Amino acid sequence: MGHVIYTGKAKQMWSTDDPEVLRVVYLDQATALNGKKKDQIQGKGQLNNEISTLIFTYLNAKGVKTHFIKKISATEELVKKVEIIPLEAVTRNIATGHFVTRFGVEDGLVFPTPVEETYYKSDALDDPFINRSQILALGLATEDELAEIWQLSRQVNELLKALFAKAGLILVDFKLEFGRLGDGTLVLADEFSPDNCRLWDQQTRSHLDKDVYRKDLGDLTPVYAEVLHRLKKVLEG
Numbered sequence: 001m002g003h004v005i006y007t008g009k010a011k012q013m014w015s016t017d018d019p020e021v022l023r024v025v026y027l028d029q030a031t032a033l034n035g036k037k038k039d040q041i042q043g044k045g046q047l048n049n050e051i052s053t054l055i056f057t058y059l060n061a062k063g064v065k066t067h068f069i070k071k072i073s074a075t076e077e078l079v080k081k082v083e084i085i086p087l088e089a090v091t092r093n094i095a096t097g098h099f100v101t102r103f104g105v106e107d108g109l110v111f112p113t114p115v116e117e118t119y120y121k122s123d124a125l126d127d128p129f130i131n132r133s134q135i136l137a138l139g140l141a142t143e144d145e146l147a148e149i150w151q152l153s154r155q156v157n158e159l160l161k162a163l164f165a166k167a168g169l170i171l172v173d174f175k176l177e178f179g180r181l182g183d184g185t186l187v188l189a190d191e192f193s194p195d196n197c198r199l200w201d202q203q204t205r206s207h208l209d210k211d212v213y214r215k216d217l218g219d220l221t222p223v224y225a226e227v228l229h230r231l232k233k234v235l236e237g
């Protein structure tokens with residue numbers, strides 16, 4: 001069974017018999033406002049595990065290096081153990097969320113080229129914005145790693161914009177995390193689910209992501225189930 005290595009807001013990481021492999025357990029928990037809003041949502045863990053499994057399998061097949069190995073149960077998957085780089089790489093195709101509150105632009109403004117922002121992963125500091133020279137000064141990542149993080153983020157954006165478009169969804173923005181394998185290879189880590197991206201319906205522009213929870217727009221599980229259903233239709237026919 002192993003032991004708990006880390007408990008996050010929506011996932012728990014467990015050790016396994018293999019020192020290079022961890023077991024991820026997706027929890028039925030939703031948080032917003034950096035943990036200040038928190039609820040149990042039955043079925044959410046299973047939905048995120050299924051959605052993230054589809055996305056990571058797709059990215060692996062397209063040659064993107066990730067930590068993902070396989071899904072092992074409704075709420076669990078196996079991943080390669082990585083040293084997490086404490087950065088959040090946010091890519092925005094359309095202005096919404098904090099970009100709108102920070103810069104006062106119109107919600108829904110389409111960027112001619114994607115906006116790229118980096119945040120320092122720290123609950124205690126509320127995930128502050130961090131720039132390149134600050135990252136280098138703090139030794140959080142090397143110049144080469146930063147270049148690779150943004151090259152991979154751009155590749156993921158292109159692949160997933162096209163994938164979600166086939167599912168009738170607009171990929172508005174998303175957050176990625178990266179880690180280093182034992183040999184230093186940089187890989188995509190964490191998860192890709194409606195918890196860490198924004199998806200709008202192409203026709204109605206309704207939100208099919210965690211904004212439903214953040215803004216109290218209704219029940220989360222039917223919305224995540226809709227995303228899963230549409231993705232399955234595209235990927236599995």
Ligand code: C5P
Nearest residue numbers: 090097098099173174175195196197198
């Ligand atoms: O809140 P903000 O507009 O900066 O979010 C941009 C994108 O990054 C959204 O898709 C959001 O879900 C994601 N994000 C995240 N974790 C954070 C901050 C943002 O997944 N701590």
